[in-house]
Amino acid sequence: MSPRLTLATARRVANQLRRDPRTVALMVLLPTMLIILFRYVLNSQQAFDAVIPSLLCIFPFNIMFVVTSVATLRERTTGTLERLMTLPIGKIDLLAGYALAFGLFGVIEVGVATTVCITWLGLSVQGSAALLVLIAVLDALLGMALGLLVSAFARTEFQAVQFMPLFAFPQVLLCGLFEPRDHMIGVLSGLSDIMPLSYAVDAIKLVTSSTQVSAELVRDMGIVFGCILIALLGGAATLPRRTP
Amino acid sequence: MPGAPAGATAVAVSALRVVRGGREVLHGLNFAIPTGTVAGFIGPSGCGKSTLMRAIVGVQVVKGGTLTVLGVPAGSAALRRRVGYSTQFPAIYDDLTVTENLRYFAAVLGAPPSDVDRVITEVSLEPHSEALASQLSGGQFTRASLAVALLGTPELLVLDEPTVGLDPVTREELWDLFHSLRVDRRVTLLITSHVMDEAARCETLLLMRDGRILMRGTPDDLRENAGTTNLDEAFLRVIRDAERSRS
Ligand SMILES: Nc1ncnc2c1ncn2[C@@H]1O[C@H](COP(=O)(O)OP(=O)(O)O)[C@@H](O)[C@H]1O
Ligand SMILES: [Mg+2]
Numbered sequence: 207m208s209p210r211l212t213l214a215t216a217r218r219v220a221n222q223l224r225r226d227p228r229t230v231a232l233m234v235l236l237p238t239m240l241i242i243l244f245r246y247v248l249n250s251q252q253a254f255d256a257v258i259p260s261l262l263c264i265f266p267f268n269i270m271f272v273v274t275s276v277a278t279l280r281e282r283t284t285g286t287l288e289r290l291m292t293l294p295i296g297k298i299d300l301l302a303g304y305a306l307a308f309g310l311f312g313v314i315e316v317g318v319a320t321t322v323c324i325t326w327l328g329l330s331v332q333g334s335a336a337l338l339v340l341i342a343v344l345d346a347l348l349g350m351a352l353g354l355l356v357s358a359f360a361r362t363e364f365q366a367v368q369f370m371p372l373f374a375f376p377q378v379l380l381c382g383l384f385e386p387r388d389h390m391i392g393v394l395s396g397l398s399d400i401m402p403l404s405y406a407v408d409a410i411k412l413v414t415s416s417t418q419v420s421a422e423l424v425r426d427m428g429i430v431f432g433c434i435l436i437a438l439l440g441g442a443a444t445l446p447r448r449t450p
Numbered sequence: 451m452p453g454a455p456a457g458a459t460a461v462a463v464s465a466l467r468v469v470r471g472g473r474e475v476l477h478g479l480n481f482a483i484p485t486g487t488v489a490g491f492i493g494p495s496g497c498g499k500s501t502l503m504r505a506i507v508g509v510q511v512v513k514g515g516t517l518t519v520l521g522v523p524a525g526s527a528a529l530r531r532r533v534g535y536s537t538q539f540p541a542i543y544d545d546l547t548v549t550e551n552l553r554y555f556a557a558v559l560g561a562p563p564s565d566v567d568r569v570i571t572e573v574s575l576e577p578h579s580e581a582l583a584s585q586l587s588g589g590q591f592t593r594a595s596l597a598v599a600l601l602g603t604p605e606l607l608v609l610d611e612p613t614v615g616l617d618p619v620t621r622e623e624l625w626d627l628f629h630s631l632r633v634d635r636r637v638t639l640l641i642t643s644h645v646m647d648e649a650a651r652c653e654t655l656l657l658m659r660d661g662r663i664l665m666r667g668t669p670d671d672l673r674e675n676a677g678t679t680n681l682d683e684a685f686l687r688v689i690r691d692a693e694r695s696r697s
Contacts, residue, residue: 289598290558448509
């Protein structure tokens with residue numbers, strides 16, 4: 207792994223994103239706008255307080271997932287990947303470059319959303335606000351890493367967006383937004399336990415509801431971080447230098 | 451390579467077999483290309499030229515045979531700085547400018563930043579260096595993609611249909627560039643084409659059809675063998691003879 211190549215790739219990806227203001231606006235502003243919308247749909251501070259931590263996970267997660275899966279699919283299908291595979295760059299350097307560039311946008315995305323939630327929508331954070339942002343960024347990165355991974359299983363951009371309902375929506379339904387995870391029937395609760403987004407949502411609920419950094423919080427963050435690494439390594443494994 | 455011993459072999463292929471989409475598309479190719487040669491792989495579309503080039507640069511899964519490139523097995527990590535490759539379908543980022551594209555690939559190669567301006571000049575894209583790749587014409591796009599292969603100091607250039615769709619003036623300039631690379635830096639060039647006019651510019655020709663090499667020789671050999679001065683016609687005769695001897 208080479209920091210020089212990772213940085214060069216991150217700069218290149220960020221440059222490409224910069225040329226596409228609509229996608230940047232989607233990443234940076236859309237989660238916040240959806241959260242605001244949701245606040246007025248519920249029209250009750252109490253009901254909103256119950257869901258807002260989950261929303262801070264779910265919207266950035268989904269948007270990063272879809273944007274990244276399409277962006278990396280483009281690299282795979284336009285021949286630039288084949289060219290890079292003949293050049294002295296490691297697959298990990300390439301993926302880490304993507305992760306860094308999208309991670310940067312993830313930080314901005316989550317920063318805007320948490321600021322609006324705390325200053326305007328009455329989100330009260332018992333724990334540290336910095337930790338909240340860190341967890342939300344991890345969640346956005348999780349969406350990004352899974353997006354990188356699934357792009358290997360799509361041949362067209364049309365197929366890539368289909369992974370959103372197939373892969374991301376079930377995680378949203380089972381993550382504890384609609385029903386506490388331990389209230390679900392056995393099978394669903396089991397399924398919920400193997401979905402990475404569940405741990406992201408658990409972690410963010412813990413940091414908003416308690417001033418303590420509990421062992422459970424550290425474990426949940428560790429699981430999310432582990433899933434990001436596994437998805438990135440899996441993504442590297444799906445980029446063979448030789449193709450049929 | 452400046453220090454390469456005279457008579458060295460740049461690329462040696464033996465018994466190369468490749469299967470794509472469940473069908474064998476290269477049926478046991480054998481040939482060697484000496485260092486510092488411009489070798490043309492000419493044949494109709496679908497005959498396996500791109501597959502062969504992909505095998506030589508190490509991105510094609512091969513079924514059997516050996517490929518030795520600059521003394522080591524094709525696809526070795528050590529070759530990634532020594533071989534320049536330009537894919538048949540131009541491969542650059544169309545939402546970046548020509549300069550941004552080249553800067554990125556130069557960084558990946560560890561080539562000096564001054565290489566960017568050099569290769570832009572070599573492919574005559576100076577007026578368009580700040581244009582987005584998506585706003586280039588087809589020929590300009592092809593040249594921008596070719597420029598990537600020229601970055602650094604490759605000893606072997608593998609160029610898949612580099613002059614397709616270019617106007618005659620640009621084509622002439624590129625061929626001059628290819629020959630000067632060979633003469634000044636002893637670069638070996640493998641160039642594919644499906645049009646015979648390119649054949650006359652190569653020192654050695656390998657005529658391909660249906661995953662086989664039908665004939666190997668200089669353009670003059672080919673004309674002489676076929677008893678005609680027209681290369682197109684000569685190629686057709688080679689094909690006809692090959693078919694007659696097979697049946
Ligand atoms: N991605 C692929 N999957 C399956 N078959 C392929 C693929 N690409 C090319 N082929 C087949 O391999 C053969 C050789 O193709 P190619 O090397 O592209 O020929 P050329 O470059 O001479 O036009 C053709 O018959 C083509 O149909
Ligand atoms: Mg081809």
